[in-house]
Amino acid sequence: MPKVYELLEPGPGVLVTTASNGRPNIMTMSWHTIMEFERPLVGCVISNRNYSFELLKTTNECVINIPTVEIAEKVVGCGNTSGANINKFERFGLTPNPAEQVGAPLIAECFANLECRVADTSMVSKYCFFVLEVIKAWIDSKVEKPCTIHHLGSGNFMVAGDKIKLRSKMK
Amino acid sequence: MPKVYELLEPGPGVLVTTASNGRPNIMTMSWHTIMEFERPLVGCVISNRNYSFELLKTTNECVINIPTVEIAEKVVGCGNTSGANINKFERFGLTPNPAEQVGAPLIAECFANLECRVADTSMVSKYCFFVLEVIKAWIDSKVEKPCTIHHLGSGNFMVAGDKIKLRSKMK
Numbered sequence: 001m002p003k004v005y006e007l008l009e010p011g012p013g014v015l016v017t018t019a020s021n022g023r024p025n026i027m028t029m030s031w032h033t034i035m036e037f038e039r040p041l042v043g044c045v046i047s048n049r050n051y052s053f054e055l056l057k058t059t060n061e062c063v064i065n066i067p068t069v070e071i072a073e074k075v076v077g078c079g080n081t082s083g084a085n086i087n088k089f090e091r092f093g094l095t096p097n098p099a100e101q102v103g104a105p106l107i108a109e110c111f112a113n114l115e116c117r118v119a120d121t122s123m124v125s126k127y128c129f130f131v132l133e134v135i136k137a138w139i140d141s142k143v144e145k146p147c148t149i150h151h152l153g154s155g156n157f158m159v160a161g162d163k164i165k166l167r168s169k170m171k
Numbered sequence: 172m173p174k175v176y177e178l179l180e181p182g183p184g185v186l187v188t189t190a191s192n193g194r195p196n197i198m199t200m201s202w203h204t205i206m207e208f209e210r211p212l213v214g215c216v217i218s219n220r221n222y223s224f225e226l227l228k229t230t231n232e233c234v235i236n237i238p239t240v241e242i243a244e245k246v247v248g249c250g251n252t253s254g255a256n257i258n259k260f261e262r263f264g265l266t267p268n269p270a271e272q273v274g275a276p277l278i279a280e281c282f283a284n285l286e287c288r289v290a291d292t293s294m295v296s297k298y299c300f301f302v303l304e305v306i307k308a309w310i311d312s313k314v315e316k317p318c319t320i321h322h323l324g325s326g327n328f329m330v331a332g333d334k335i336k337l338r339s340k341m342k
Binding site: 011030031032033034035036041043044045069072073076079080120122123126127129131147149150152153154155156157158159160161162163164165166167168169171 | 205320328332
């Protein structure tokens with residue numbers, strides 16, 4: 001069996017922030033999908049091997065921060081380390097800004113930040129799969145062509161390429 | 172609220188094939204995520220407004236076919252039409268090949284084909300969210316740099332761009 005995740009994974013790699021007792025954390029995540037257009041729902045896998053798993057379960061809040069290729073090294077750094085041992089904001093020179101609706105911070109260096117509340121935990125025990133509702137979204141309109149990065153497995157990333165427009169009735 | 176799905180959606184757009192009573196169908200899908208590495212699981216939203224929804228519910232089988240930019244027009248065509256009215260293989264000049272493990276066909280024009288069985292339906296009634304297990308995967312090794320397409324919303328697609336390699340412990 002070839003590595004199926006290498007074929008289907010490459011949605012944008014994102015940074016998920018959580019916070020508990022004033023201590024923020026960051027984790028790198030690639031396994032997510034939109035589930036509904038309005039009241040936007042995002043389903044995502046946050047493994048129980050991650051320090052963020054307990055923070056998310058306890059607080060029911062997080063921020064999905066979408067980085068661009070300029071900070072790809074920091075994204076991978078966040079994925080290679082554990083918040084159990086280090087403060088990733090300090091280690092990787094990322095800036096936590098206060099969110100509006102949740103206790104977890106926004107990462108200033110990301111072009112988009114989605115404040116989320118946990119909406120459904122029925123698949124958490126079996127798959128570590130959380131359904132999040134995006135309750136507030138921030139986009140930096142100064143970033144004209146955000147060049148997202150998409151994990152292909154084993155540290156290989158695809159960088160967002162050209163855009164094409166096709167005649168579509170799709171939303 | 173900006174369009175959250177435009178930010179998070181762009182995993183590769185795929186073509187899902189189903190079949191019932193010898194009649195195959197195709198639908199275009201963008202909302203999917205890997206959920207487990209081994210016994211590969213894929214979670215995906217297949218709306219109950221799609222003709223494929225009933226076919227999948229009835230047969231519990233499908234194929235996820237991964238197209239490249241060369242057939243982007245056909246991918247959008249499959250998304251803009253309904254299998255209730257037309258045979259999409261004929262309409263869009265796509266070739267159905269027999270699968271090994273499931274009744275749904277492989278699309279010959281796609282560089283990868285993942286034969287799937289439905290593994291969990293507990294989120295189908297609420298979110299139309301199916302958990303699929305990939306039981307057989309085919310990859311055309313002659314396609315060296317498959318250039319996938321990633322829906323950004325409203326018919327805008329990002330085409331897979333350059334690849335970069337970063338030092339990562341991630342799988």
